[in-house]
Amino acid sequence: MADRYIEPDTPELRARWGNFAWTDENAAKAKDIVARYPEGRQRSAVMPLLDLAQRQVGAELDTQGWLPIPVMEYVADYLDMPIIRVVEVATFYTMYNIAPIGRFHVQVCGTTPCMLRGSDDIMAACKARGMQKGHTTEDGLFSLTEVECMGNCASAPMVQINDDNYEDLTPERLDAVLDALARGETPKAGTQEPGRHTVEPLGGPTTLKEMVSENHDYRGEW
Known part of the structure; x- marks a missing residue:
């Protein structure tokens, strides 16, 4: 299991990330993301918006990014939802980094x-x-x-x-x-297996061999 802890909310953290806001490009993306959801269900956008926020932080730090508490608060305010609901999502899924991360x-x-x-x-x-x-x-x-x-x-x-x-x-x-x-x-x-392209058998195809190089209609052979 993942060893995870949430980075404490400190004055230094607030000084660095307290003014977080979408870039112009990400503001347009966020608007498009929220528009995917029916009226009254906009909070369902919390997961893709957290990912977007994490990537914006990562672009500033040249890392995968992470989610400081002020950034989570920004997403919560954007979706008009309690901050604890955003924190619950961010701490549950390991795709969200809740502490500073390496490159x-x-x-x-x-x-x-x-x-x-x-x-x-x-x-x-x-x-x-x-x-x-x-x-x-x-x-x-x-x-x-x-x-x-x-x-x-x-x-x-x-x-x-x-x-x-x-x-x-x-x-x-x-x-x-x-x-x-x-x-x-x-x-x-x-x-990383030499000679293996995706997840095909290591010894090569054993069935449907004619499909390797082009589409083949097997229906007449059944």
């Missing part, structure tokens, strides 16, 4: 399929690089979180780093990804 947020899936495929070794590889769950490395590069299933069971074990998934990992493959990020490079996202 790269390393989220390791520890649910059963990933665990059976070696997620403990992936977590150990992170710790060997000085990462600790719920903390950021001293150089500000990496923050480590253990999360629940992120839907890549067929290519386990996997981690999500910011908005990208890295799958079919071994400790060595993860090290290569993290080294590339630390150098300012953009490593290939998705499966």
